[in-house]
Amino acid sequence: MNLNVVRGIKNLIKNRSSDLEFLYLDWFGGEPLLAFDVVRDLMKYSISLSEKYNFTVSSEMTTNGSLLTENKHKELNKLKVTRFQVSFDGDSLMHDTLRVIKHGSGSFDIIYNNLLNFHETSIDNKIIVRLHLNRNNLESVESFLERLHKDVGNDNRFNILVEQLQRLGGKNDSKIPVINGEKEIRSSYQRIIEKSKSLGFITLSPLNDKNYVCYASMFSSYVIRSRGEIEKCTVALYDDRNTIGFLSTDGKVQLDKKKLEYWVRGQFSRNPEQLACPLYSR
Ligand code: SF4
Structure with a gap:
């Protein structure tokens, strides 16, 4: 993020501070953890203003999870960034065909091991595991849920969010195996939501929330x-x-x-x- 924009955001929050009751900051990318200095700077500034002007600050981050180490969790928790949305495209084989790192290898192990390391701690953060459904991965997503349940199933800091993979305008859009048809989409969501709930996970989905x-x-x-x-x-x-x-x-x-x-x-x-x-x- 351009430093002038960081300055602009600080001034915007400062200008609003005297009549603000609640400030919610959601970090979204690209990958926000690649700009950790910006996150730290803006969160520290917001917290200092919240103490001076008596408003509440709360924050969430959508991250690919590969840089979300225990130390980052600890520091972010102190900075009031306490909810993390981390997405998976299925179990390791399926995920790694869609989610590769710079040199072409898969990212599953890096992300999953970061989640397991977090599970070993008692840091008071939440992980929303976001599952991207596509037309080829329903079995793989079910197997991922079983793996997650075996490894962290008793840890209520982990919740599940079910979403579908979407074409959002990139140059590889046509290669993305989205689910076609309203009926097919509904039944795919339903299948994964039921599986997740049957394993005892708190399960969120836009399909479940009519309001x-x-x-x-x-x-x-x-x-x-x-x-x-x-x-x-x-x-x-x-x-x-x-x-x-x-x-x-x-x-x-x-x-x-x-x-x-x-x-x-x-x-x-x-x-x-x-x-x-x-x-x-x-
Ligand atoms: S629900 Fe619709 S308007 Fe809201 S962020 Fe998603 S695409 Fe955009």
Whole structure:
């Protein structure tokens, strides 16, 4: 993240501090742990302001998990980053065909061993294990759940989130084996949710929550990209509708109100589909 943007975020929080009750920071990439100095800097600054102005700070990180060592867990916990979303694409063989590291080898062992090391500690963090379903991996995901249950099943710091693999606009999109068809998608989710619950995991899924409201629908939630663009949705990263403004170094935000209206229209219509996903609803 550009240092001017870091300055802009600090000034934005400072400008809002006197009337803020709750500040929630969600770290999202790329890979946030590759910019650990930025995370540390902004969290320390936010915590110091929260103590001065008496508001609550809480934070979560979506990470590929490969750099999430015990030391990082400890430091992040002190910095109030206490929830981590770590995704898997199935058991080791399947995961490693989809999730390779720089030199082409698989990433499963690195990520999984970091989870096992965390399990051995008593650090008060939460791990949301996010399972990406695709049209070839349901058996593999079930076998992964059995492995996870055997290794950490009694540890309630681990929860499961079931999601489907999606095409989000990269150059390899056409190669991604997404599940096609509403019926097929529902039955795949159902199968994995049932398996996960039968093993005793707390299991979350957008399919289970009829009242879900996406953060993109909320007036109080904004994405700040590494170059200062302000967006609403964390999926439509290359969609011009999503760039609704810009953050300046002094912490001022310039928003395009017309563009903002599109994302928060569910607040006025009360249409549950628009609230749940303003991007894909009509
Ligand atoms: S608007 Fe839709 S696609 Fe974007 S983050 Fe929300 S639920 Fe996901």
